[in-house]
Amino acid sequence: MQAADTALHDQPIDERRLSRLKWRCRRGLLENDLFIARFFERYEATLTQGQAQALETLMDLSDNDLLDLLLRRKEPEPELAGAGVAELLQLLRT
Template sequence: MHTRIDERALSKLRWRCRRGLLENDLFIERFFERHADSLTTEQAGGVEALMDLSDNDLLDLFLARKEPEGELARDEVVQVLQLMRAPQ
């Protein structure tokens, strides 16, 4: 069962997602604009995993220069990454 993330957890996640590269922030902000109301706890875990990456590695994933590998190649990470990559 997929449980929606609550407002407090969503607020903390948004704060955690602030990045040093504007390009990353644009992908992330667009993702939250589209999906914040329906974000599940599983997807939030995927977002958290992506935020552990360096800015350059994260941008490479957003731009599909790389694909998630190893521990990062989990379903929730891949799903969130696809949502973040989706064109406007």
């Protein structure tokens, strides 16, 4: 990642993107919603562009696949983990 990309990656997200991201994170399984709600309670004030992108990547998964990751039943596939998802997943799991 180049310096300009890293700087953008570490920038906080604005309120509008945060609002859209929260809407995007609404899931069909209550268990997923509980993990995500706790994540936002802890980290929404410091959420970066990179973390938001990783969260959007996770939201592309099916509810059951996401729950398997959150409950540590499986780990992310290599192509998924390379997008900052592994670090974000650790935050979601704690």
